Amino acid sequence: MITKKPEQAKVGDHLPEVTFGPVTRTHLALYAGASGDHNSIHIDIDFAKRAGLKDVFAHGMFSMAQVGRVVTNWAKASQIVTIGVRFQALTHIGDVLICSGEVVEKFTEGSDEFLKVNLVAKTKPDVATVVGQAVIRIV
């Protein structure tokens, strides 16, 4: 089920999804400018071709930003303790990122209570470009 709030969440609950895309060159150009990551591999097709690729591909951090939105659309900013991701596959022009999260653990440390949430961004049902985890403080 989709959970309303972190405080009511149970292990196995899913967070509301975030969908982004299809990814365009404009998205990558704007992200490059706004983030300060000007690596040409993401914005200059001539450079990408010289590097042996067919085309530019999205910044890994752009996918992290989208799985981050899964967390920040659901939990309060002040509740987020940790967010971490592992980059697994490239996100290409035209891909649609479907980002989701699932509560996998509830734990306590001292008097504080936390949720552990698994995060994933997929471009195809069997292709995860980013997997990660967030820790959210609920008490």
Next chain:
Amino acid sequence: MDSDAKQADRHARIFDRGTIGVQTSPIVIEIERGRVASFAQSIAETNPIYLDKSAAQAAGYPDVVAPVTFPIVINMLANEMLAKRGEKALFQLIKADFRRLLHGEERYDYSGLIYVGDTVIVSGSVVGFEDKKGGQMELATLRTTISHKERGDLVSMTSTAIHRLA
């Protein structure tokens, strides 16, 4: 010597492993409203606490909250400042070769939020190195801390960079 380390000798390592523990100079960064707004827009942020001062204040925050992955922007700005001062950022310190470099992992541990209008202090350090896949890859772990003069440490960023050696 474990098997990964033994096999690693077959491929020339690139990272400068003598840099473990080396720190970059602290850099002061102002969190500018326009910078946060254009970043929030570029990631299609819709939550108003990241976009609108009055919405952020209505939710109990002093000003617009920097999006959860905004620390990467602060890190880039700090690297630019280091370059302007003629100092090396972490990637230059460890002698990263961008033709072989992959971004492996990125993690942010928050102890406080970053708001528009904040002045933060950024400093980086080299945590360590590892050989992987029988020496076909090498990993560098880097840490950047973002702190505030009154509120203390806000975010600890841990990043793993990978060299493909084979």
